[in-house]
Amino acid sequence: MTAGAAYQAVQDELRPDVRPQLNLATFITTGMEPEAERLMAEFLYHNTVDGVQPLHTADLAQRCVAALADLWHAPDPDSAVGTSTGGSSEACMLAGLAMLMLWRSRTSGSRERPNLVMSTAVHVCWAKFCAYWDVEARQIPVAEGGSGIDPHTAAEACDSNTIGVVTVLGTTYDGFYEPVQQVCAALDRRCARDGVDVPVHVDAASGGMVAPFLDPALVWDFRLPRVSSINTSGHKYGMVAPGLGWIVWRDPGVVPAELGFSTDYTGGRMSTQTLSFTRPVAPVIAQYYQFLRLGAEGYRAVVQRCRDLAQSLAAQLCQVPELRVISSADHLPVVAFTTHDHAGFSVTDLADRLRRRGWLMPTYALPSDQADVTVARIVCRNDLSDVLARRLADDIATAVTALRADRGGSRSRRRRDVVPSSSEIALTIDAGKTLGRGGSADLDTVVAGVAP
Numbered sequence: 190m191t192a193g194a195a196y197q198a199v200q201d202e203l204r205p206d207v208r209p210q211l212n213l214a215t216f217i218t219t220g221m222e223p224e225a226e227r228l229m230a231e232f233l234y235h236n237t238v239d240g241v242q243p244l245h246t247a248d249l250a251q252r253c254v255a256a257l258a259d260l261w262h263a264p265d266p267d268s269a270v271g272t273s274t275g276g277s278s279e280a281c282m283l284a285g286l287a288m289l290m291l292w293r294s295r296t297s298g299s300r301e302r303p304n305l306v307m308s309t310a311v312h313v314c315w316a317k318f319c320a321y322w323d324v325e326a327r328q329i330p331v332a333e334g335g336s337g338i339d340p341h342t343a344a345e346a347c348d349s350n351t352i353g354v355v356t357v358l359g360t361t362y363d364g365f366y367e368p369v370q371q372v373c374a375a376l377d378r379r380c381a382r383d384g385v386d387v388p389v390h391v392d393a394a395s396g397g398m399v400a401p402f403l404d405p406a407l408v409w410d411f412r413l414p415r416v417s418s419i420n421t422s423g424h425k426y427g428m429v430a431p432g433l434g435w436i437v438w439r440d441p442g443v444v445p446a447e448l449g450f451s452t453d454y455t456g457g458r459m460s461t462q463t464l465s466f467t468r469p470v471a472p473v474i475a476q477y478y479q480f481l482r483l484g485a486e487g488y489r490a491v492v493q494r495c496r497d498l499a500q501s502l503a504a505q506l507c508q509v510p511e512l513r514v515i516s517s518a519d520h521l522p523v524v525a526f527t528t529h530d531h532a533g534f535s536v537t538d539l540a541d542r543l544r545r546r547g548w549l550m551p552t553y554a555l556p557s558d559q560a561d562v563t564v565a566r567i568v569c570r571n572d573l574s575d576v577l578a579r580r581l582a583d584d585i586a587t588a589v590t591a592l593r594a595d596r597g598g599s600r601s602r603r604r605r606d607v608v609p610s611s612s613e614i615a616l617t618i619d620a621g622k623t624l625g626r627g628g629s630a631d632l633d634t635v636v637a638g639v640a641p
Contacts, residue, residue, distance in 0.1 A: 207544075207547060207548070207549040208547065209572075210572050210573065210577060211547050211548050211549060211577070212549045213548060213549060213550045213551070213566070213567045213568055213581075214549055214550065214551035214566065214568065215568065215570075216361070216394075216395055216422070216425045216426075216568055216570070217424050217425060217431050218424050218425065218427075218428050218429055218430055218431070218570065218571070218572075219570065219572055220570075220571065220572035221428070221429070221430055221475065222482070224478070224482075225429075225430075225475050225478050225479065225482075226430075228471070228474050228475060228478055229430065229471040229472070229474065229475050230471075232246075232470055232471045232474050233469075233471055235469075235470045235471070236468055236469055236470055246470045246473060246474065249473060249474060249477045250272070250273050250473050252477065252480075253273070253435070253473065253476050253477055253480065254269060254270075254271035254272070254273075254435065254437055255267055255269065256480055257271065257397075257419075257421065257435055257437050258271065258411075258437050260401050260485075261397070261401065261410040261411050261419055261437065262410050262411045262412045263411045263437065263439055263440070264411065264439065264440060265440065268440065268441065269437055269438065269439065269440065270437070270438045270440070270441050270444045271435060271436055271437035271438060272435075272436060273423070273433060273434070273435055273468070273472070273473050273476075274420075274433075274434040274435065274436060274468075275432045275433070275434060275465060275468060276422060276424065276431070276432045276433065276434040277312070277314070277392070277394035277420050277421065277422040277425075277434040278312070278314035278317070278434070279434055279465070280420035280421075280434040280435060280436035281312070281314045281315060281318060281390075281392055281420055281436075282314065282317075282318050282321075283436050283448070284390045284418045284420060284436055285305065285315070285318040285322070285324070285352075285353075285390070286322070286448060287417075287418065287438065287443065287444060287445055287448055288305075288352040288353040288388060288390065288417070288418075289303060289322060289324065289352050290445035290447055290448060291352070291388075291443070291445055292350075292351075292352040292353075294445065296349070296350075299350070301349075301350045302323065302324075302325055302350065303324050303325065303350050303351070303352045304324060304325035304326070304327050304348070304350055304351050304352070305318075305319060305324050305325070305326060305327065305351070305352055305353060305354075305355065306327045306329065306343050306346045306347055306351055306353070306354045306355070306387075307326065307327070307328055307329070307338065307354065307355040307356075308328060308329045308330075308331050308337050308338035308343075308355075308357065308367065308556075309328045309329065309330055309331050309556035310331050310337055310338075310357060310360040310362055310367075310556050311328075311355055311357055311360075311392065312357070312361060312392065312394065315355055315392075324352065327346050327351075329342050329343055329346060330556070331555075331556050337356070337357060337360060337365055337366070337367030337368065338354075338356060338357075338367050338368070338372060340368055340371040340372045340374065340375035341375050343372055343375065343376075344372070344375035344376050344378065344379040345379070347376070347379060347385050347387045348385060349385060351385070351387050352387075353387055353388045353389065353390055353417070354372060354376065354387055354388075354389050354390070355389075355390050355392055356368075356369045356372050356389060356390070356391050356392065356409075357391075357392045357393075357396075358391055358392065358393035358395075358396030358397060358400060358409055359393065359394070359395040359396030359399065359400075359520060359521040359523075361395075362525065362553075362555055362556065362564070362566075363515055363516040363523065363525040363555075363564070363566075364395075364516050364518065364520050364521030364522070364523030364525065364566075365516060365520050365521075366396055366400065366404075366407070366409065366520045366521075369389065369391055369408075369409040369410075369413065369416070370407075370408045370409060370413060372389060373389055373413045373414075373415040373416065376389065376415055377415065387415075388415060388416075388417040388418075388443065389413070389415045389416050389417065390416075390417065390418045390419070390420075391409060391410065391416055391418070391419045391420075392420060393409075393419050393420060393421045394420065394421060394422045394425060394434075395421075395422065395425045395426055395521050396409075396421075396520065396521060397419060397420070397421030397422075397426075398421055398422075398425065398426035398427045398428075398488065398492070399426050399492050399496075399520075399521055399522070400520075402485065402488050402489035402492050402493070403489065403492055403493060403496060404520075411439045416439065417438060417439055417443040418436060418437065418438045418439065418443065419436075419437055420434060420435060420436045420437075421434070421435050422434050422435075423435055423472060423475075423476045424472065426492055426495075426570075426571075427476060427479065428479050428483075428488075428491070428571055429472050429475045429476045429479060430472065430475065431472075432472065433472035433473065433475075433476060491571050492522065492571075494571075495522035495569045495570065495571060495573075496518050496522045496569070498522070498569045498573065498575070498578055499517075499518030499522040499523060499524050499567070499569040500517060500518045500519075501578070502518075502524050502567060502569070502578060502581070502582065503516075503517035503518055503524045503526075504517075505582050505585075506524065506526055506585070509585075509589055510529075511528050511529055511531070511532035511533070511534070511589065511593075512526050512527070512528060512529070512532070512589075513526060513527050513528065513529050514526045515527060515564055518569070521568075522568070522569040522570075523566060523567070523568055523569070524566070524567040524569075525564045525565070525566045525567075526564060526565055527562055527563060527564045527565070533592070533593075533596035534592040534595070534596065535552075535563060536552050536563055536564060536565035537552045537563065538592055539565065539585070539588055539589065539592065540552050540565055542587075542588035542591060542592065543584055543585065543588055546584045546587075546588075548581065548584065550565050550566070550567065551565065551566050552564065552565045552566075553566075567581075
């Protein structure tokens, strides 16, 4: 067929029934400025291992690593070791492998099976890591209403075969930060008591680009000597199109030599620490663009706007008698909620109603120890404008009213049973402030309007 016919055939197959901006499920960036998109298009055919290309992409990637190391308070950011990856899943695999290799070197080829301690709220990539490399996954249950892994329980679950403890800075379930500092303190006490010395990895896929700007007093990063590595997703709150992740180690001493490989058959000497070989350079270039474009204050302004918007939506949901808000965006810009037993409908019913209005809102069970609780989640990203947020609030109000009618309730209700419309609750962000495809003026408005 002709190129035009092939294009149309593929487009027809993939035409989404939900606009990316209305996908409340994903943390992934769904909008960039035209300048960033143009840069990605211009470097579409370049990859990170082209030794003959006279490009400085390796330098740009190292500058991004150094910037992240500085953001996360590494002892010497310029000497920090790190790399770009296809996403946080690959970054987590590399972090796990580094811990596994160091454990093997410490135990001199022990035949014992290694283990990794984590909560049940970790991303599925950690289950993959344990399965692929035959590591026992020691998962700590998360109590309802808790903030993730329990520090004392995690420390007591460690032994001489523990390769590390994984903590999560912003779980995908509810957006909460796990108590990294308290976990490190518990491990310090355990080490002082019986010599069990275990490193900590922080899976900061989302929180790594939120907490430094909105919660600077929170100690979770390389300020804690026990934290050996941190990962984040450039394609989440790093605000780059997929797929891009980053892994940074605190210093070269915690990176096993066997994790890196060097080759010259690409036309020049290349050193790589990634699981894959050929990788697109365009996302790395887009990340460097965003770092230049936004700077620390720009990132702070954008993620502050996301959190403000999420907290306003959470406040509105709290006024709906049938809904119980679990996460009010105090950490990640995420709202998680479920229904009360008396509601007469579930969050799945509500999600089905919203789907008719074009919204995709995920519903899922909490980790295995709370599997009887089904929640819905709203992720506020940089391209969710105030206009869309007001529309979402109104659509939720309409859906709840319809579900009440479905359960046979009376049409006349007391005031406390009326779902407030978005106009009744003032959202904190001026209309139109969004960093997406609207061009540089939108971003300039956000940074100038939100930054103090």
